[in-house]
Amino acid sequence: MEGTAVRGRLTWQTAMVGSVTDETPQVRTLMLDVPDWAGHRAGQHLDIRLTAEDGYQAERSYSIASAPGEPPAITVERLDDGEVSPYLTEELRPGDEIEVRGPIGGYFVWDAPDGGPLLLAAGGSGVVPLRSILRHRARLGDTVPTRLLYSSRSLMDVIYRSELDVPADGLAVCYTLTRSQPAGWTGYARRVDQPMLAEVAWPAAQAPLAYVCGPTSFVEAVAAGLVALGYPEQRVKTERFGATGS
């Protein structure tokens, strides 16, 4: 970056919406075309700003769903009482423009030198930055042993399911469906708890690295559970989103 721009300068840019993919009935992925995109790291996020005709502005932060080297994409869950997400998931069309700034954040990021084994734990749309990590890992051809524990209300609410059903080398995906399960479901069917973590998480003796993202209550429970299993706090990276913030 040296010599090109003021270091770290974060400015609002105009992004054009590219392709739009429906992930679930409530969730949509928007590919964004940002002409001066600086390139992002796996796990980072970006801010979106919408301006109403009367000048009222609303800003929200979204995790980047795509891998480094890919155009930025965000995956948005529609919240019925949301101020921003209904617009992003229902009104926006390819070719429309929105304001973005980013990439943002250096804490909840993973790159190959960080190693593993990796434990990724997602509650609902908390899977979005973990998907960026998984895509990055796959694109690098990295085979660090990785487990994804993904908690969803139902199978229909699982985001990126077609991708996760064909896991890359060394990746195991473990679902728990908390509200409803299809007939014949043999996987977990409850909220993540201590016995489940003990079964799914790498033993602490293997010095695993954990990334936990989801609603605050999910992250609090999983992070505390991992620490109870012997994970050092600094090996458990956390990112919380509120019911109104995503």
Add this chain to the structure above:
Amino acid sequence: MEALEDSVLDGNAIGGLLMSLFGTDMTTATGICGSCGAASQVAELAVYPPGLGTVVRCRSCTAVLMVFVELRGITCVDLEGLASLSPA
């Protein structure tokens, strides 16, 4: 450490705000609580979503560490609760 409620976020959520104010990523910066002395990365601090302002609290003693209030494009920054704030 008390578990946080669902309405409370963490320092990742204000990464953009902090970067626009400080000109560099601050989520990996280390903040030291002026009340209890706990050291924590900003990403791990408790962030209470904006009412009139954004309030950042210590996870160990819940003291207010930082407050940000934005009005007409001007952001008022109060870091009085921090003993220090050092970028990584």
